[in-house]
Amino acid sequence: MIAELGHFALILALCLACAQAFIPLAGTLSHKSLWIATARPLSCGQFVFVAISFACLVTAFLQDDFSLAYVANNSNSLLPYYYKVSAVWGAHEGSLLLWVLILAGWTLAVAMFSRSLPADMVARVLSVMGMISVGFYLFMLLTSNPFERLLPFPPMDGKDLNPLLQDIGLIIHPPMLYMGYVGFSVAFAFAVAALMAGRMDSAWARWTRPWTNAAWSFLTVGIFLGSWWAYYELGWGGWWFWDPVENASLMPWLAGTALIHSLAVAEKRGLFRSWTLLLAILAFSLSLLGTFLVRSGVLTSVHAFATDPTRGVFILAFLGVVIGGSLLLFALRSSTLGATASFNWLSREAGLLLNNVLLVVALAMVLLGTLYPLLADVLGWGKISVGPPYFNFFFVPLGLLLMLAMGVGANLQWKRQGSGRLFSLLKAPLLLSPALAVLWLLAAGWSLKIASLLGLSAALWLTLLTLQDVWQKTSHSRGRRVALGRLNKSYWGMVIAHLGIAVLAIGITLTSNYSDQRDVRLVAGEHIEVAGYSFAFHSVEQIRGPNYIAQRGRFDVFAVSEDDGQGAELKSEREPFTRLWPEKRRYLATGNTMTEADIDGGLFRDLYVALGEPLGDGAWSVRVYVKPYIRWIWLGALMIALGGVIAAFDKRYRKARLSVKQSANTVSSEASSALALAKKES
Amino acid sequence: MKPARKQRLLVVVFIVVIASLVVGLLTYALRENINLFYTPSQVAAGEAPTNTQIRVGGMVVVDSLQRASDSLDSSFLVSDGSATLLIHYSGILPDLFAEDEAAVATGALGDGGVFVAQQVLAKHDEEYTPPEVADAMQQAIDKKAKAAADNTTRPIESKTPNTPAAAY
Numbered sequence: 001m002i003a004e005l006g007h008f009a010l011i012l013a014l015c016l017a018c019a020q021a022f023i024p025l026a027g028t029l030s031h032k033s034l035w036i037a038t039a040r041p042l043s044c045g046q047f048v049f050v051a052i053s054f055a056c057l058v059t060a061f062l063q064d065d066f067s068l069a070y071v072a073n074n075s076n077s078l079l080p081y082y083y084k085v086s087a088v089w090g091a092h093e094g095s096l097l098l099w100v101l102i103l104a105g106w107t108l109a110v111a112m113f114s115r116s117l118p119a120d121m122v123a124r125v126l127s128v129m130g131m132i133s134v135g136f137y138l139f140m141l142l143t144s145n146p147f148e149r150l151l152p153f154p155p156m157d158g159k160d161l162n163p164l165l166q167d168i169g170l171i172i173h174p175p176m177l178y179m180g181y182v183g184f185s186v187a188f189a190f191a192v193a194a195l196m197a198g199r200m201d202s203a204w205a206r207w208t209r210p211w212t213n214a215a216w217s218f219l220t221v222g223i224f225l226g227s228w229w230a231y232y233e234l235g236w237g238g239w240w241f242w243d244p245v246e247n248a249s250l251m252p253w254l255a256g257t258a259l260i261h262s263l264a265v266a267e268k269r270g271l272f273r274s275w276t277l278l279l280a281i282l283a284f285s286l287s288l289l290g291t292f293l294v295r296s297g298v299l300t301s302v303h304a305f306a307t308d309p310t311r312g313v314f315i316l317a318f319l320g321v322v323i324g325g326s327l328l329l330f331a332l333r334s335s336t337l338g339a340t341a342s343f344n345w346l347s348r349e350a351g352l353l354l355n356n357v358l359l360v361v362a363l364a365m366v367l368l369g370t371l372y373p374l375l376a377d378v379l380g381w382g383k384i385s386v387g388p389p390y391f392n393f394f395f396v397p398l399g400l401l402l403m404l405a406m407g408v409g410a411n412l413q414w415k416r417q418g419s420g421r422l423f424s425l426l427k428a429p430l431l432l433s434p435a436l437a438v439l440w441l442l443a444a445g446w447s448l449k450i451a452s453l454l455g456l457s458a459a460l461w462l463t464l465l466t467l468q469d470v471w472q473k474t475s476h477s478r479g480r481r482v483a484l485g486r487l488n489k490s491y492w493g494m495v496i497a498h499l500g501i502a503v504l505a506i507g508i509t510l511t512s513n514y515s516d517q518r519d520v521r522l523v524a525g526e527h528i529e530v531a532g533y534s535f536a537f538h539s540v541e542q543i544r545g546p547n548y549i550a551q552r553g554r555f556d557v558f559a560v561s562e563d564d565g566q567g568a569e570l571k572s573e574r575e576p577f578t579r580l581w582p583e584k585r586r587y588l589a590t591g592n593t594m595t596e597a598d599i600d601g602g603l604f605r606d607l608y609v610a611l612g613e614p615l616g617d618g619a620w621s622v623r624v625y626v627k628p629y630i631r632w633i634w635l636g637a638l639m640i641a642l643g644g645v646i647a648a649f650d651k652r653y654r655k656a657r658l659s660v661k662q663s664a665n666t667v668s669s670e671a672s673s674a675l676a677l678a679k680k681e682s
Numbered sequence: 683m684k685p686a687r688k689q690r691l692l693v694v695v696f697i698v699v700i701a702s703l704v705v706g707l708l709t710y711a712l713r714e715n716i717n718l719f720y721t722p723s724q725v726a727a728g729e730a731p732t733n734t735q736i737r738v739g740g741m742v743v744v745d746s747l748q749r750a751s752d753s754l755d756s757s758f759l760v761s762d763g764s765a766t767l768l769i770h771y772s773g774i775l776p777d778l779f780a781e782d783e784a785a786v787a788t789g790a791l792g793d794g795g796v797f798v799a800q801q802v803l804a805k806h807d808e809e810y811t812p813p814e815v816a817d818a819m820q821q822a823i824d825k826k827a828k829a830a831a832d833n834t835t836r837p838i839e840s841k842t843p844n845t846p847a848a849a850y
Binding site: 246342353357360364365367368372373378382383384385386387389390394519520521592593594595612613615616617621623680 | 685707718753769778
């Protein structure tokens with residue numbers, strides 16, 4: 001009964017989405033204000049019904065309703081309740097439902113927080129979002145309905161959720177990632193609305209910026225969670241594998257990053273307008289591609305659960321309509337946007353152009369590497385895979401270039417930068433950053449490698465230049481504290497995000513160059529020394545979890561100091577530095593085996609132990625890793641996301657809305673924003 | 683030309699030059715870093731290059747897994763139904779690696795016809811079989827079926843050396 005209710009609510013949501021897609025848009029074309037005004041209530045209604053539908057599916061999971069095919073395939077009565085809830089988005093159908101729920105949520109948010117925007121603009125934006133919803137509802141109802149019944153013979157118990165997904169990281173990773181993917185639909189809808197209206201000005205960029213920042217921050221957190229999950233849950237101890245699924249989330253992120261920066265130019269200087277629109281279209285198209293690549297089973301990878309050709313045809317058609325349609329609109333209308341202003345080659349505009357070129361090149365390289373195997377397969381060039389060396393070969397130098405440019409770019413002024421002053425700004429960091437990098441490595445007792453020196457120097461260069469800029473901006477006649485308070489949130493967001501990039505780069509550099517990883521055969525009682533730590537394999541015991549049985553190993557870890565080389569006898573009397581309990585779990589419903597690594601985390605190093613497999617005679621294969629600075633990677637990612645959030649809350653965006661409300665006239669708002677800009681710059 | 687237009691042209695030229703440079707580099711790097719997939723039959727027929735990084739895969743043959751007693755070295759046979767290939771691997775086999783299940787190995791074929799793997803991937807849940815392996819198995823089955831069909835329908839013609847059945 002509940003499932004039918006959910007199904008029915010989903011159909012009603014589709015009907016409302018259809019109305020939302022057409023009525024307001026028709027209203028803007030025929031100038032009927034009543035039709036235009038339907039946009040908001042329709043988006044509210046659509047959200048309510050899809051939320052009901054989602055709640056029904058969650059209830060079906062909690063009640064173990066195995067007469068639903070989707071529940072039977074992805075849940076089990078032994079599953080703890082929180083995994084039952086997260087199992088809702090554990091596979092294709094449910095994750096699509098989550099997708100449309102989030103899309104309806106963003107639509108509702110736009111409807112609620114856009115009171116100050118011109119009504120016809122809101123109508124167009126909500127219409128476009130409605131069209132995307134319609135596509136997704138149709139896809140679900142026609143090819144992947146989560147409410148499909150297994151009658152008249154429902155199974156007694158479910159097949160269980162894939163054990164890899166039974167983890168806290170995977171409870172929050174997909175919703176975060178989808179918040180990011182779907183969030184780009186707002187920027188996309190704004191772009192399409194601007195093309196429809198044939199009008200794009202700084203007010204447009206100002207409306208779009210906070211939404212894009214918010215979506216981009218969510219996506220950053222989503223990618224971070226995925227990487228973190230892969231690190232501790234897959235049992236391989238890596239943090240990025242250049243797996244197609246990871247690439248699928250990285251591509252919209254790169255496009256989104258480029259978009260955030262080009263929006264800055266579009267708002268402040270009115271340049272790069274067509275390019276910005278194109279990036280907005282690109283970011284959302286790649287989000288769609290990412291969703292489908294991962295969930296449709298096109299890719300050979302860890303996440304590909306389902307394979308179904310009818311879905312593939314729908315997906316291709318849908319992607320074709322969205323991407324082809326928006327690009328066609330772009331081709332037809334972008335020339336009407338007009339306004340080509342020029343800029344100096346040594347200016348912040350040029351810096352941001354360089355940022356965009358580098359990011360788009362990185363994006364193209366990831367896109368090619370990810371889709372090339374698919375393309376080769378379709379064209380009959382053989383079955384191939386593109387390995388990490390390809391991606392590293394490009395991404396590492398591009399990342400270094402990007403950091404070098406980022407440090408300089410944030411110091412440049414709009415319109416024109418004096419080259420003499422620029423050089424005096426760069427002098428100190430240029431000398432200091434390589435020197436500090438060498439000192440850092442020597443102090444840590446690591447060998448000097450070219451790769452690590454380059455990576456560290458670039459990260460320090462970026463840090464020093466960013467901090468120097470903050471220092472100079474706060475040199476104020478009334479003291480630094482007053483000046484610090486005066487800096488706006490946009491600026492703080494940028495500083496934190498750029499420092500986050502530096503932290504991330506330091507983490508990547510040090511962990512890739514100085515990790516000590518050993519795969520060894522150990523019998524209980526033996527120990528192994530890795531990077532100054534002694535790991536003593538104490539024992540393995542059997543334990544029982546809610547839905548699994550596990551072999552749990554015990555490792556006592558001792559810090560080995562230089563003067564203390566006496567061996568295990570002496571150590572066994574000492575209290576261990578820490579104990580690690582890695583597990584090998586066997587899930588009862590599926591019989592699948594899973595590795596649970598145990599990690600002693602720290603800001604400067606992680607101790608990582610994972611059980612491989614029993615080799616007979618009490619011996620186990622064991623992974624023992626010591627990974628320096630690996631947490632900095634995720635710390636950096638969080639700083640980047642935080643920067644995006646802070647920038648999204650800048651007062652300017654709220655003020656801009658007010659000024660639009662008062663004048664309802666884009667020309668005067670543009671003028672007032674230019675005035676505000678001039679004030680800030682002086 | 684107006685300065686603004688001229689600048690726009692410069693930007694476009696700049697982007698085109700960069701883009702073509704990048705595309706060139708990309709194709710080069712792709713060529714160096716793609717790993718072609720071969721089935722055990724193809725390896726047996728000598729189609730696979732030696733000492734080049736490739737991928738191979740098939741079903742792990744029952745009772746073929748052997749481990750060294752003092753290290754992590756192991757070896758096993760993979761089969762696509764018509765040929766088998768010996769794979770050596772030193773390291774920890776994945777969780778879902780098992781006999782009579784699909785596995786894909788990345789590594790290089792030595793001169794002695796032994797494949798030395800750097801990485802072994804197993805299927806990652808109950809229902810999933812890597813598409814390459816599924817394809818390889820299907821090819822082997824088709825080949826057998828064809829051979830059988832040729833044998834039964836054209837027993838006399840099979841004397842002529844040109845028919846495919848003659849190879850068997």
